[in-house]
Amino acid sequence: MSLLSVNDLKVSLGGKPVLKGLSLDISAGEFVGLIGPNGAGKSTLLRSVLGFVAHQGGVSIGGRDASAMMARERAQQIAYLPQERDIAWPVSVEMLVMLGRFPHLGAFAAPGEADRAIADAAMRRMEVDGFRDRPATALSGGERARVLIARALAQDAPLLLADEPAAGLDPSHQITLMRTFAALAAEGHGVVASMHDLGIAARWCSRLILLDQGIVVADGAPRAVLTPERLRAVYRIEAFVGEAGGGPVLLPLDITAS
Ligand SMILES: Nc1ncnc2c1ncn2[C@@H]1O[C@H](COP(=O)(O)OP(=O)(O)OP(=O)(O)O)[C@@H](O)[C@H]1O
Numbered sequence: 001m002s003l004l005s006v007n008d009l010k011v012s013l014g015g016k017p018v019l020k021g022l023s024l025d026i027s028a029g030e031f032v033g034l035i036g037p038n039g040a041g042k043s044t045l046l047r048s049v050l051g052f053v054a055h056q057g058g059v060s061i062g063g064r065d066a067s068a069m070m071a072r073e074r075a076q077q078i079a080y081l082p083q084e085r086d087i088a089w090p091v092s093v094e095m096l097v098m099l100g101r102f103p104h105l106g107a108f109a110a111p112g113e114a115d116r117a118i119a120d121a122a123m124r125r126m127e128v129d130g131f132r133d134r135p136a137t138a139l140s141g142g143e144r145a146r147v148l149i150a151r152a153l154a155q156d157a158p159l160l161l162a163d164e165p166a167a168g169l170d171p172s173h174q175i176t177l178m179r180t181f182a183a184l185a186a187e188g189h190g191v192v193a194s195m196h197d198l199g200i201a202a203r204w205c206s207r208l209i210l211l212d213q214g215i216v217v218a219d220g221a222p223r224a225v226l227t228p229e230r231l232r233a234v235y236r237i238e239a240f241v242g243e244a245g246g247g248p249v250l251l252p253l254d255i256t257a258s
Pocket residue numbers: 013014016018036037038039040041042043044045
């Protein structure tokens with residue numbers, strides 16, 4: 001089932017074309033890594049789908065034209081983890097995660113038992129339930145990131161768009177996150193996460209979409225997308241690409257000599 005369809009998306013920012021006619025489809029069951037060098041357009045793509053950026057071209061969410069959807073309807077269909085990890089108010093971790101349930105509540109309705117159970121499960125998944133009573137502003141960068149991911153999980157939308165969710169996480173929490181996203185996809189959600197760690201993207205994602213200068217330059221299985229030639233052409237890096245422990249391994253080694 002198609003969760004997201006983007007057709008010939010074009011965005012200009014500050015008079016400069018940033019997305020230049022980009023098309024993609026995301027289906028239920030996929031864990032897609034959105035990769036590409038700094039400035040390739042990854043965040044702009046995610047923000048355009050959310051309706052935060054003026055754009056040309058078609059976006060449909062769950063088979064419906066996104067431009068006709070209210071913000072609340074979109075939030076029921078798509079959970080979004082922004083790149084910024086700022087938390088403005090010293091609310092408790094539990095309250096912040098519970099905010100993920102708000103698109104599902106009626107006007108003025110308080111969260112019920114089912115909402116609490118979903119928020120609790122999200123906190124346990126991201127291993128933040130141990131500090132549920134602490135102010136969310138009094139956490140380390142990585143802990144804060146995990147709390148914000150838990151909030152996005154609590155939203156329990158068919159599609160999750162996450163902008164650099166692994167940034168700032170230690171290796172064990174990065175792997176926990178990748179396992180969680182892979183499990184969400186196996187449960188029938190769609191997950192699109194922008195990432196800079198190509199090794200972790202190669203190992204865990206079912207599909208990679210490589211952006212460069214506002215266009216999709218490769219889209220497919222990680223082994224097919226991350227060839228040494230393409231890494232050279234797009235990232236200007238030399239990399240070791242191999243296999244270990246039942247999956248692909250990628251290690252950037254050096255800058256390509258020009
Ligand atoms: N408000 C803005 N005004 C002008 N140009 C912008 C604005 N926001 C982003 N850009 C430009 O748009 C391009 C794409 O930016 P975007 O943040 O989408 O890239 P990205 O792939 O997410 O990069 P990164 O990996 O560094 O997060 C960049 O060249 C950036 O400088």
